Amino acid sequence: MSGFRDKGFSDRLSTAQNARKAMLERVRAKPGADDPAVAERRAARQAISTAREARLAEREAAKIAEQVRETAEREARQTAEQEQLLAQEANEIVERAEAAERQIALEAEQKAARDARYAARKARK
Numbered sequence: 001m002s003g004f005r006d007k008g009f010s011d012r013l014s015t016a017q018n019a020r021k022a023m024l025e026r027v028r029a030k031p032g033a034d035d036p037a038v039a040e041r042r043a044a045r046q047a048i049s050t051a052r053e054a055r056l057a058e059r060e061a062a063k064i065a066e067q068v069r070e071t072a073e074r075e076a077r078q079t080a081e082q083e084q085l086l087a088q089e090a091n092e093i094v095e096r097a098e099a100a101e102r103q104i105a106l107e108a109e110q111k112a113a114r115d116a117r118y119a120a121r122k123a124r125k
Helices: 009-029 036-124
Strands: none
Touching: none
């Protein structure tokens, strides 16, 4: 076991210092805000975001247009139903008036026939 070596304090200290240096180098190696690649990625993200917002706005506009269309159809259907009800009521009123006129005419005919029978009976006596 001659290969085993116990790490001392100085070894651990130098290992930690090397790790800090490596992390610092990684940070320094990252491109800055003025790097063209970073600007290109930012522009690509911005374009994606703008396209997403445009799609959302288009979807929202389509939804609103659909609601407006449905509302217009519903109102047109209700108006047609109301007109139909009014027409039915008008027809019923006309039918009732005609029935009343027929009844009055029938009663007048019956009265005239009754009066004629009464007059004929009086004339026979």
